[in-house]
Amino acid sequence: MGPDHPQLEIYQESKHGIKYDNFQHLMNLESDSWVVGKDYSAAPTCATCHMSATPNLPVTHDVGERISWTLRPAISFKLENWEQKRGKMKEVCNQCHTKQSTDNFYVQFDEAVELWNEKFAKPAKGLMDYFYESGKLTRTPFDEKLEWTYYELWHHEGRRARHGASMQGPDFTQWHGFYEVAKNFYTKFLPECEEIQKGVTEQILASEYHSWKKGMTEDQKKKVLEFYKQRYGQ
Structure with a gap:
């Protein structure tokens, strides 16, 4: 729809x-x-x-x-x-x-919404607010590329992830939701912010939420491989 x-x-x-x-x-x-x-x-x-x-x-x-x-x-x-x-x-x-089933659903739902808020929404909005207040973006809506990227991040992709979690639609929570959110947050939104002001995303990426970008430790890799061997026999 x-x-x-x-x-x-x-x-x-x-x-x-x-x-x-x-x-x-x-x-x-x-x-x-x-x-x-x-x-x-x-x-x-x-x-x-x-x-x-x-x-x-x-x-x-x-x-x-x-x-x-x-x-x-x-x-x-x-x-x-x-x-x-x-x-x-x-x-x-x-x-x-x-x-118990009802309570468990709400635990998962709350955690999905809080993940969106803390990992993506608050950092992204914080950057947008900073750019507007510092004059690096004009107050005219949608006259700059970053505004389109940000709008689709929260209004399209972020909403799909949250709505999917609220109604137990896994494809919309993940593939049409958080996958698209993460892809565009890391490959579009943050790079476009860096184009406006170099170094402006460093504090965000230093957060534990984004520590995956530093790569996996050998111990973490071992645990992942052990999981897949046990789960899939491969």
Whole structure:
């Protein structure tokens, strides 16, 4: 549905979307009563998670009522009353999943968003803010190459990674998300920043998040090889 908001495609590739495609006939879709955990549990739709009733929650037309993070801006943040919002979403999840499964999902989701924020979003926005404040970029939107690169980094690639993590779409989290983020952060965004001011990215690259660029130690290489031998017999 677009490079910055592929929620439909993410849903279709997720286990929820796959179950919907295969088990619609078990979802009681023609029933006047349509309460997850009571009238059906075969698969969820978008409405199931964001709007529909549970045995303990009423129907809502506020699609943000159960959302704890905002994934729209360059740097994500938790919304006001996010604990209450998350509690409502967990109530939906727990109609079909165990509490541990639900809690584990949120650990992974939170860590993915925080990885985006700390490794890519905050450093990138910090550089952009510095360039604007120092006059190295004009205030005219999109009149310079770096602005296009930065926009696509957070608005397209970064959103896909975060949305993929929120809806359990691994291809959008990784290949259409973090892979594209990392590729363009290291091969486009940072080099373009260096073209504007040499040395401006040194402090960012000194962070532990980017230590991979220093190369792997012999011990790290050995552990990776041992893992693949054990996992794949190669």
